[in-house]
Amino acid sequence: MKRHAFTLVELLVAISIISLLMMMVAAAASAAQSNRKVAATRATIAKLDLILTSQLSTYNSKDVSGTTAARGAAIRKMITADLPDRWTDVAYMEANVGQFTAAPQRAFIGTTPGSSQYAGAECLFMIIMQGGFVNCLDCGELRSIEKGDKDSDGAQEFWDAWGNPIDYILWPYAVELPPGSGARFFSGSRQPDLPGVSSSSPMLGLRPLIYSPGVDGEYGLERNGEAANLGGDCGNWQMSPTSTSAGPENSSNAADNISNFDQEAKR
Secondary structure (H helix, E strand, O other): OOOOOOOHHHHHHHHHHHHHHHHHHHHHHHHHHHHHHHHHHHHHHHHHHHHHHHHHHHHHHOOOOOOHHHHHHHHHHHHHHHOOOOHHHHHHHHHOHHHOOOOOHHHHOOOOOOOOOOHHHHHHHHHHHHOOOOOHHHOHHHHOOOEEOOOOOOOOEEEOOOOOEOEEEOOOOOOEOOOOOOOEOOOHHHOOOOOOOOOOOOOOOOOOEEEEOOOOOOOOOEEEOOOOOOOOOOOOOOOOOOEEEOOOOOHHHHOOOEEOOHHHHHO
C-alpha cells in the first residue's frame, strides 16, 4: 500500500488557514474587550453624572435675593464653590475662608492641592468623596469604580477602564460635539440663558462635562479663557468663560473621548 503524506504546498495552505483563523479570533476577542471597556467607562461616567446632576438640581430652589442677574451671579459662585474643577478655586476659598461657610464649601478648605495636569479629575474625586452631598462611604454605586493617583501627587482620581483619570469641567460652554465639527453642544435649544434675562434656571442651563480620553489616552479638549478664581465672574461665559473647545488640532485626539453628553449629541 502506498503511504499518503501532505505535500509542502498543502502544509503551507493549512498553516495559512489556521493563522488566518487565529488572527480573526484574536481580532474578535480584542474588539469584544474594547467594547467591554467602553461600556464599563460609560457606566462609571453615568454614575458620576447622576451624582452631580442631582446636586445641581438643588440650586434652583436656593433662596437668594436681588435682581435676576445678581441672583444668577450669586448662584453661579455658589455652584463653583461647591463643585470646583480647578485648584485655584480651592485656593481662593482657603484665602477667603469667611466667604464660604456652608458645606460642601467648607469641606474643601485645607485640602492639599494636586497638580494642574489632572486638576479636573482630582477635583471631581474630591467633591464627590468629601462634598457632603452624597454619603459615598456607603455608596454602593461608587465601590466598583476604579480609582488611583495617576501622577503620584497625593490627589486621587476616578479612572476609566484603561486606567486614565476621568476628567471634569464645570462650565463646558464651548465644548464641540462631534469634536472638530464647529458645533457647540450648548447652542440652539441648549443655549445658556443670558445674564440679566428673566429665567427660571439660574444655572445658565449648563451641565458639567465628565469625560474619558478613551482608548488612545488623549483628552483632546483644551480650556480657554478661564476666570482667575472665584473672585471673578464665575460661570459667566460672556465675561470670562470657563470653557473648553475641541479645536481642529485636537479633534483627532478627542474623537474617541467618552462623555456624559454622547447620547444626547447623537440625538
